[in-house]
Amino acid sequence: MSDSNTTHFTNPSTFILLGIPGLEAAHVWISIPFCMMYIIAVLGNFIILFIIKTERKLHEPMYYFLCMMAVIDIVLSTCILPKMLSIFWFNSREISFNACLTQLYFFHSFSVTESGIFVAMAFDRYVAICDPLRHSTILTNTVVAKITLSAVLRGGILVLPYPLLARQWPYCGKNIIPQPYCVHIAVVKLACADTRVSSYYGLFVLFCVLGLDVIFIALSYMQILRAIFRLPTKDARLKTFETCSSHLCAILAFYIPGVFTSLMYRFGHNIPLHFHILIANVCLLVPIMLNPIIYGVRTKQIWGKLLWLFTWKRT
Structure with a gap:
């Protein structure tokens, strides 16, 4: 490909992914923990799916949402890691x-x-704790399916302008992405046009969509905490709070690294590139790896079934 800044073309035939620039000599060593995180993420999420499918006691809204999250994590890691490892x-x-x-x-x-x-899982916990008698009538299987479909459609429709806008920009010979995978802002930066529409829309999705999700989750947990503190005994409060602990841990593991890396990519111009990319990849993979561990260890029903499986195999 030409390095000229004046040769315009609409669609470059290929992009070049650099991996982690400046750490090429350490790529093999860096791949080891990344490969381990990928294996743990995929294997752990498949185990979660298997346990929930085979254990009828887990056929409840909370675990249906957990299944959806496991599928999402498998897709996210698989669309990124194989190319990164190659x-x-x-x-x-x-x-x-x-x-x-x-x-x-x-x-x-x-x-x-x-x-x-x-957000759906936070709503499920809100209904389960604040209005437990109506939980089964509010969150029926039909409602759960509609909520899940709405979440999928929202993600698919809101992100659709990303590739559509990126496809229409002219490119000027630069086809090098200093990343091990393609992300929106990295591709847009290669275009030789006024791409403020793409940048502003990306910020809209980040702050308005994910920001609103955080607000809804926070409001749900404010009501949950109010309901918990009204319980008469400390043991009852702790037992009720434990039903939300795994969800809270997963939320923190998802939102904090995601917002941090998005802001760092846009505004952290003084951060060394290799450090920036390495941290961004770690922040991406760690939550995906941690989700099955968090829910497997902190959810008694899943942990009990997992122990039973390993014990049964040994006997």
């Missing part, structure tokens, strides 16, 4: 323009969808 192991840096936009779309749309699932 760069680290085989120096396979090329990715076609269409494949890059596809990866970009799936990554961002499923991230927004996962945020919606967290």
Whole structure:
């Protein structure tokens, strides 16, 4: 590809993913923890899906939402990690323009969808604690299916302008992405046009969509905490709060790194590039890896079933 800044073309045939620039010599070593996180994430989420599918006692709204989150985490890690590892192991840096936009779309749309699932899980906990007698009538299987479908459609529709806008921009010979995968802002920066529409829309999705999700979750937990503190005994308060603890841990693991990396990418111009990219990838993969661990260890029903499976296999 030409390095000229004057040669305009609408669709470059390929992009070059650099992995982690400045740490090429350490790519093989960096791939080891990333590969382990990927294996743990995929295996852990499949185990969660298997346990919930086979244990009829877990066929409840909370666990249906957990299944959806497990599927999302598998898709998110799989659309990112295989290409990343091929760069680290085989120096396979090329990715076609269409494949890059596809990866970009799936990554961002499923991230927004996962945020919606967290809101749904917060609503489920709110109803279960604040109005337990009506929980089964409010969150029926039909309602759960509609909420899940709404979260998927919201993510898919809101992120659709990302690749559509990126496709229409002219590019000027620069096809190098200093990342191990395609993300919206990295692709937009390669265009030689006024891309403020894409940047502003990306900020809109970040602050208005994810920000509103955080507000809804916070409001739900304010009501939950009020209901918990009204309980008569300390043991009752602790027992009720434990039903929300795994969800709270997963929320913190998802939103804090996500907001941090998004803001760092846009405004952290003084941060060394290799450090920026390394931290961004760690912040992406750690929550995906932690979700099945958090729910597997802190949810008694899942943990009990998991122990039973391993005990049964040994006997």
